[in-house]
Amino acid sequence: MLGRHRWLWGSLLSVVLLVAGVGGWVVYQNEYDLTEERVTITGGKQPLQGVLARPTGGRGPYGLVVFVHGDGPTDATHDTFYRPIWEAMAAAGYATLSWDKPGVNHAPGNWLDQSIQDRADETVAAIAWARTQPGIDPTRIGLWGASQAGWVMPKAARQSPDVRFVIAVAPALNWLRQGRYNLLAELRARHASPEETAAAVARSDRNLAALQASGTFEQYRAAGGDTDGLTPERWAFDKRNHRSDATEDLTALRVPVRLVLGGQDVNVDSDETEAGYRRLLTAPGQLTVERFQDATHNIVPKDVEDSELRSTFLAIAAPRSLFTPGYLDGMRRFLTSLDRQDHQDRQDHQDRQDQQDHRKG
8 A cells, every 4th residue: 555655646746747847848938038128109199008128138239120010909029929039139139129009908099090101100100219218229220010010111111211121021012902812812721612702702892892982881781791890990990091002112112121921821912922022122132032831921830820729839838939940040140131231331331431541641
């Protein structure tokens, strides 16, 4: 009997140690080499509740990447999804700045009341605020944004001479074409019948016609429009923004742009986006494209995103591993290469100046 008790105690102790070890691993995996500070960003239409994350090593001044959210009610960390990206950027010597969308986490305002131009103005105000913060290098400020940010960032970069670079992750060029692509891609993914596809397209066309008309949401609903999952506030947001197109703003960009795309993206047509960016950004060396063939819209491997169990486990136990391999390293390399090129440009300028001074002497 005593031997059995010892065996049970040993088994229980093993389980306790295993649980403790797993718990310690989870804690370790969710600790980041960052120093985060809650901040209030002023200077825009309304104050923004933000997070300014700095590298823990070094003394600065640090470059800064300003994060521009995609669609939806997103908080400053995107439910911690951003932190591995922030850490990768910190490894390159860059701080990051992000904020709760208006109305999220009790922030003032309502993100559904915003236009794309409002979001660009908000971003420009955040850049101006960031320039005044201690330890931030005002000559090394750029933008990172995903999805809907593809319409926001080019506008903000046109408005602010302080934008040094743009990192665009899974952006679309045209709102309407993006919506149609997404609809058809999702129908194909669930193997919809031709009849189901035709009915879905017809509903989409009726919705678009109503958005382009002068009617209200209530009139659209009274006429039998499809309002499944659609609120009056979302209707107003779509009505305000559905004509968005990034072509003109991208053409005006004069800064380095890194385009990141997923080959399994059902939200955005990666082929159209890449072709458009290559057509519009033609300055030598201006555009770099990184495409992950197995990645989804979030630059997560498709087999991971398709498995709720696996994606949840990785998000908790190994959040850096949630992203497609190479994505985080690519961010770090891009920022490092920008600084290396800036250093080389300054050195070349100084060499030319020295040569001119020598000839004058």
